[in-house]
Amino acid sequence: STEEATPPSPSPSPEATAGTVQEGTAALPQPKPGQAVKGFTLTAMESNWELASGATQAVWTYNGTVPGQEIRVTQGDFVRITLKNELNVPVTIHWHGYPVPAGSDGVPGVTQEAVKPGEAYTYEFSADVAGTYWYHSHQESSVQVDKGLYGALVVEPKQFEQPDKDFTLILDEWMSEGGDAHSAHGSASMSDEEMMAAMYNIYTVNGKSGSLITPLETKLGDTVRLRFINAGYRSHGIHIPGEFRVVSTDGQDIAEPATLQNQIVTIAPGERYDVELNIVSPKDFAIDAHDDNKYNDQLVIPVKVSGSKGEEMEVQHDHLTAFDLLNYGKPAESELSKVQKFALEYTAVLNSKMNGNQQVYTINDKVFSELPALQVKTGDYVKLTFENKGTVDHPMHVHGHFFQVLEKNGVKVESTIMKDTVLVKPGEKIVIAFKADNPGNWMIHCHELHHAAGGMAQQLAYT
Numbered sequence: 001s002t003e004e005a006t007p008p009s010p011s012p013s014p015e016a017t018a019g020t021v022q023e024g025t026a027a028l029p030q031p032k033p034g035q036a037v038k039g040f041t042l043t044a045m046e047s048n049w050e051l052a053s054g055a056t057q058a059v060w061t062y063n064g065t066v067p068g069q070e071i072r073v074t075q076g077d078f079v080r081i082t083l084k085n086e087l088n089v090p091v092t093i094h095w096h097g098y099p100v101p102a103g104s105d106g107v108p109g110v111t112q113e114a115v116k117p118g119e120a121y122t123y124e125f126s127a128d129v130a131g132t133y134w135y136h137s138h139q140e141s142s143v144q145v146d147k148g149l150y151g152a153l154v155v156e157p158k159q160f161e162q163p164d165k166d167f168t169l170i171l172d173e174w175m176s177e178g179g180d181a182h183s184a185h186g187s188a189s190m191s192d193e194e195m196m197a198a199m200y201n202i203y204t205v206n207g208k209s210g211s212l213i214t215p216l217e218t219k220l221g222d223t224v225r226l227r228f229i230n231a232g233y234r235s236h237g238i239h240i241p242g243e244f245r246v247v248s249t250d251g252q253d254i255a256e257p258a259t260l261q262n263q264i265v266t267i268a269p270g271e272r273y274d275v276e277l278n279i280v281s282p283k284d285f286a287i288d289a290h291d292d293n294k295y296n297d298q299l300v301i302p303v304k305v306s307g308s309k310g311e312e313m314e315v316q317h318d319h320l321t322a323f324d325l326l327n328y329g330k331p332a333e334s335e336l337s338k339v340q341k342f343a344l345e346y347t348a349v350l351n352s353k354m355n356g357n358q359q360v361y362t363i364n365d366k367v368f369s370e371l372p373a374l375q376v377k378t379g380d381y382v383k384l385t386f387e388n389k390g391t392v393d394h395p396m397h398v399h400g401h402f403f404q405v406l407e408k409n410g411v412k413v414e415s416t417i418m419k420d421t422v423l424v425k426p427g428e429k430i431v432i433a434f435k436a437d438n439p440g441n442w443m444i445h446c447h448e449l450h451h452a453a454g455g456m457a458q459q460l461a462y463t
């Protein structure tokens, strides 16, 4: 039958329920004796959500809100999350950036079968590394993440110098009513990035735009940690008035981060930046976005300082320069900086082309289904070069591993910058390295999820 001819995701066994290990997937881990177990339930469901004043949309959510419930645990906890699916389409959860065992990575057809309507699946992992991560559906992600199926995963370090205020800020963009993700993806030519930008015209922070954005409440003397997560499809340039430090990116701390001022921190899809600042003046201010060098009035996050009497800090919006993550911080102890010989060195040339009348996004001129998996063994050192020969940004994401950024445009990166998603702009060439230390099958793909759906993805397979 024709059904047998197209088997990208085989149907799950009827016994597959919460907690059972589906056939063909890696066994899930068990808590160690004495390890604290933190349990959560995330229910995928429909919801109506007011994005902007007067703009309520039918969305898909985990637990009824956009973003879904924040999963916050302590380093060392054993985390068990049961996904229940009350939508009428299959879903999964992928723990973006977190080095989970393969069976919990949430990639349908690769690490598990998608969770069908009415079914459940339990994700389990030991939260051994701290930092800011996020979760999202990986089933038809360009559609499902777009409709709201995402949330934050924060792992507090065991010895956490708790800041006075700790805010998670998830960025996203939406299409105003009338358009929908399916038609944008299918019928509008994906080559027309401008048309995409025009359609996605509502910008949100934690699911809210403009006047609906919740002000951050602080007081004089507070240390404030801001955890920025980009769950959308375009980059945002964040402008923080006053002095601040970028203390970590993609969950990994930056060694000796210098104090910054008048710099715009660009956050690409999939990336995270943790910023720390001190409230040194009794005046309110706002964190805003300068996208494509233009002030974006929908992404203004008011910061209220108690006792300010409504007085506003004077803010300079001109003469801002771009923050350069790869020239920030200092070298730190790193095994990857010392590697002499890589078991695998692979160059991925990123581009797009027309396939008939369809725009596809390519790695070495091929789309996902034509690309062989990259083969590695446990313990191998792997070097990947991303070369963007196209005309649009490609934030490249590697599942299951942290990588170090070694070079940009032929110049060695001196600081030790560990990431899971790295922005590769048109004309740029970025070299990364990681150690194959997490057996399984993993995805490498562009986190502009329309590009991934359009072909820009490849597998990494342990032999």
Ligand code: C2O
Residues within 6 Å of the ligand: 094, 096, 136, 138, 270, 397, 399, 443, 445, 447
């Ligand atoms: Cu956040 Cu494969 O993705």
Ligand code: CU
Residues within 6 Å of the ligand: 361, 393, 394, 395, 446, 447, 448, 451, 452, 456
């Ligand atoms: Cu891309």
